[in-house]
Amino acid sequence: IYFEYRPDPEKSGQEGIWQKKLNEDAVKKIIESLDKNYKNNEFSGYFKIAAPTETQKNRILLEKYIGKYTARNTSDYFIHKNLKEFLNRELDFYIKNEVMWLDDIENADAPQVESYLAKIKVIRKIAHKIIEFLAQLEEFQKKLWLKKKFVVETNYCITLDKIFDLDNFIGEAEDDREKKRRESIIKTKKEILEEIVHNHNQHEEWIKLFAIDKIKPGEGDMHEKGSPGYSKPLKVEFLKANNNLVLDTKFFDEKFKSKLLASIDNFDEQCYGLLIHSENFQALNLLQERYRKQVKCVYIDPPYNTDGDGFCYKDCYRHSTWLTMIQERIVICQMFLNNLGNIFVSLDDNEHANFSLCLNKLFNVEKPLANFLWKKKGTSTNVEGAFVSALIDYIVTYGKSNGINPRVTKSDDRQYPFNDNEGFYRTTIIEKKNTGSYRRDTMQFEIIGKKPREGKRWQIGESTARELEQKKRFILDGNIVKLKIYKQEEEDTYSANPNLLLDYG
Known part of the structure; x- marks a missing residue:
């Protein structure tokens, strides 16, 4: 009997009561189904074997296991890293606080003290056996959990240019051995391309992701003039003209996959992305050595x-x-x-x-x-x-x-819409608010005959302002004083990243 554990969208009321109701409904439906479809089957009778408890006098075996199943999915459970050490500490704490009362020992005579010590020895002896047993179970589960898990399936996404690169040989072959190697690679490439051309599932994936069925023969615009368009079946020339298409090895058998990987030199170095579908703890352990400090x-x-x-x-x-x-x-x-x-x-x-x-x-x-x-x-x-x-x-x-990294504003990315004898420039306001910790009354002097607007002050000191005035670097835009910033003087600027991210979605 297969069970599925999932959140119940109809859940109402208290968690425990609702789960109990679901368990009772499951037991009822399973028993009804067994009685209807497997009435004379000896196996079905095992589900109804009595398994009572003090609080559930009429509980049957099926109820017991459904209760265990739901408890396992609703209770917090994890494997302790060092249960033996933890329980031994708890045992010592228990004995010191619940068994061995120092005041009683201090006022007791020798026989009573010996009785105390004998009691403690018995408790410790029994407790250590129980702890040892529990620790063995926990250590076994810990070993199972930490045991390296098998990788059950591996696939690769490879752009077609890696395949077409197989025959990009430079110069003549130096000897017969190199010549044979090159001939073998070219033969392998042809076999690989032949399988790709006839793989219907891969074609459907390309149509879904990249709309290759919309590609027309090239006329010198987006595609190179004379490049082939989509056709059924696909042609090798089409694949070569669209060599950025991504091949997914999940659509091919293991023999093809091995052949393809073997034909690409230094595959690990060329692999620049890794996606793992796994329980995260196991995946992280698998990657430790390969990506440590990288x-x-x-x-x-x-x-x-x-x-x-x-x-x-x-x-x-x-x-x-x-x-x-x-x-x-x-x-x-x-x-x-x-x-x-x-x-x-x-x-x-x-x-x-x-x-x-x-x-x-x-x-x-x-x-x-x-x-x-x-x-x-x-x-x-x-x-x-x-x-x-x-x-x-x-x-x-x-x-x-x-x-x-700080935010970088590249000087080349800025616009310089104005120009004069000195060159192209942009303008910027040199005022800022003059309140609170920003208040500087000494920075409210005149620049080209204008003071800052009400509630504002200048961002630059008076000596700097006078130098810039002499260079005629200020202009008046309406009632606002602005500073000219020339393109040839501009450098990349750096600023801190804000910790408030307002783009929601």
Whole structure:
């Protein structure tokens, strides 16, 4: 009997009561189906074997296993890294606080003290056996979890130019051996292209993604003059003219895949993208050695632990469990970062505070490098009973050092719409507000006969202003004084990135 665990959109009322109702309905439907379709089958009788408990006197075996299944999916569960050490510490704490009362020992005579010690020895002896047994089970599960997992399927996306590059030989072959190697490569290429030309599934994918069926014979515009258009079946000449098409090996058999990879020299060096479909902990462990200290940027968008997104996986852990799960993965991510690498993590209010404290400890800092606020939606949500609507999420940033680059405005990207005898120039306002910490009353002097507008002051000092006046670098635009900035004087400018991200979507 196959079960599927998923969020129930019709859920109402208390979680436990609703789950109990679903379990009872499942048991009822399964028993009815068994009685109807497998009435005389001996196997169906096993489901009805009694398996009572103190609270469920009439429970049957089917109820027991459905209850275990749903409990496993709704309870927090993780494998302890060192259960034996943890339980031994807890045992010592228990004995000191619940068994061995120092005041009683201090006032007791020798026989009573011996009785205390004998009691403690018995408790410890029994407890250590239980701890040893539990630790063995946990260590076995830990080994299973940490065991390297098999890669069950691997595919590659390769642009066709890598295939057509196979016959780009330079110069004549130096000897017969090299000549045979080249002939073998050319033969392999022809076989590969022949299979591509006749692979219907790959053609359909190209039509869906790149609309190759709309490509007309070239007339010297977008395509080279004389280049072939789309046809059925496809032609090698068409593939060569459109050699940026991406071939996906999932549409081909293993023999073709091996032949293709073997024909490309230094394949690993030419592979510049990797996508892994896996449980993230296993994938991160798989990549450790290959990408250690090589990654510049890590971005993760973990489940927010809100149980409100309708995910097919569990998203309602206790805070401590959620934090343990995320921490284990962040520790591995740290190994990937190079000295300028940063990690960016999306969060909401639910786990932001706990996560920040955890990452402060992992990176040995007092605060993150940056805490970006992302406006995730434009207007408040009308939710009954809600008084405040969350419009923002957080993107918390950590790293070994600050690898966030400043914003750069290239001088070549600016427009210089005016010109005079000195050359092309643009203008800029040199005022700023004159309030609060920005207030500078000494910077309200006249420039070309004008003072700053009300509530404003100049951005430059008076001595600088007088030098620029002599060079005739100011102009009056209406009632506003502006400074000329010439193209030949302009340099690239750098500014800090704002931590408020207002483009929502």
